[in-house]
Amino acid sequence: MPRSxxxxxxxxxxxxxxxxxxxxxxxxxxxxxxxxPEGVPDPARPLVLYTNHHSFHDGYFxxxxxxxxxxxxxxxxxxxxxxxPLFGPLGTLPFPPDDGRRRAATIRETARRLHDDPxxxxxxxxxxxLHPPDAGLGDFDEGAFARLARLFPADTQWWPVGIRVxxxxxxxxxxxxxxxxxHDAPDGRERDRLRDLLGVLQTARPGDxxxxxxxxxxxxxxxxxxxxxxxFRRWT
Numbered sequence: 001m002p003r004s005x006x007x008x009x010x011x012x013x014x015x016x017x018x019x020x021x022x023x024x025x026x027x028x029x030x031x032x033x034x035x036x037p038e039g040v041p042d043p044a045r046p047l048v049l050y051t052n053h054h055s056f057h058d059g060y061f062x063x064x065x066x067x068x069x070x071x072x073x074x075x076x077x078x079x080x081x082x083x084x085p086l087f088g089p090l091g092t093l094p095f096p097p098d099d100g101r102r103r104a105a106t107i108r109e110t111a112r113r114l115h116d117d118p119x120x121x122x123x124x125x126x127x128x129x130l131h132p133p134d135a136g137l138g139d140f141d142e143g144a145f146a147r148l149a150r151l152f153p154a155d156t157q158w159w160p161v162g163i164r165v166x167x168x169x170x171x172x173x174x175x176x177x178x179x180x181x182x183h184d185a186p187d188g189r190e191r192d193r194l195r196d197l198l199g200v201l202q203t204a205r206p207g208d209x210x211x212x213x214x215x216x217x218x219x220x221x222x223x224x225x226x227x228x229x230x231x232f233r234r235w236t
Contacts, residue, residue, distance in 0.1 A: 012089035016067075019060050024215045026057065028170045030064060031209035033178040033201065037069060041182045046114040046122075046156040047072070048148070052194050053125040054133040055165050061175055063090065064212055065161070066121040075110050076123045091120075111151040118153070126190065133165070137195055145186035157182040160190065162197030168206040171218045176204050 023030065041047045049066065051058065059076060066074045067090075077095035078087065093106045113120050126145070127138035149156070160180040168174045178201055180193050 008089045011086075015086050015090055016063075018086075019063055020213075023057070023060055023064065023213055026172065026215070027165075027175050027213070028168070028172040028215045028218075029211055030061060030175045030177070030213040030215075031204070032065075032069075032212050033176055033204050033209040037065060037179055040179055041070075041157050041159045043070070043072070044118060046118045046120060046153045047182075048122045048124055048152065048156055048158045049161055050124040050126055050158065050190060050194070051161045051163055052137055052198060053127045053130050055163065055175070056130070057165075057175070058125070058130075058163055059087075059123070061163055061177060062123045062161075065177060066123065069212055070121070072119050072121045073117070074121050074123055075113060077106060077110075077125075107148070107151065111153075114156065115153050118155075122152075124148075137191060137198070140191045142188060142190070145188075145190055149186050155184075157184065158186060158190070159183075160193040160197060162194055162201050164198060164201035164204075166204075171220065172215065176201050176209060177212070178204075 041049075049062065051062065055061075059078075062076070063074060066072050073091055075091045075093065076087070078084070078092045079095055079097055081088070081092065081094035082096070093109060095103050095106050110122055114122060126140045128141070129138065131138040145158075159182040162178050162180075164176045165173050166176065178197050180197055
């Protein structure tokens with residue numbers, strides 16, 4: 001096996017452990033709401049998973065969904081790739097906002113990988129930048145969907161997935177994901193699909209959904225100090 005391939009795999013495992021550790025320490029759980037996700041997008045077809053961008057950890061959630069849950073290699077564009085290149089072995093590609101030639105090269109490379117290996121999932125944030133959740137969805141470049149569709153394989157599926165971070169009573173937040181119906185081509189209703197999914201996610205309550213990741217329990221969940229209650233009652 002080439003040395004570069006061994007090094008890439010070792011780096012990928014290291015970064016994956018870092019992502020999993022960060023998710024477990026930051027979130028109480030990550031939950032999937034609704035049917036699937038296995039088998040919802042056709043595993044034999046290239047996939048564009050497009051989503052809202054309201055949390056710093058969105059890329060981590062999608063890695064958990066695409067790589068750990070669906071078992072598919074992922075592709076993601078990153079504006080700050082030069083500053084944080086660690087995610088390159090996991091399929092992250094540079095997308096600098098001030099370098100049009102490099103962005104074009106990344107788009108061509110994304111299309112090439114989708115053509116060469118249909119197992120790939122392109123994780124796409126059409127808002128382009130992180131937005132506060134309370135502001136709702138940011139503006140979409142609707143034309144970008146059509147431009148990408150012309151470059152990507154004709155049998156590519158397009159899958160809307162909504163992400164919401166909320167609190168279910170613990171000292172750390174819960175992240176909830178839900179997917180809509182995959183469609184065969186962009187049709188201008190991508191923003192509406194994500195808006196509807198975010199509305200569905202707002203109705204989720206503790207106990208709903210399927211666990212994708214169970215975070216570490218906090219002290220108040222692990223400890224039971226009932227035996228000390230008689231002593232502390234005297235001091236109350």
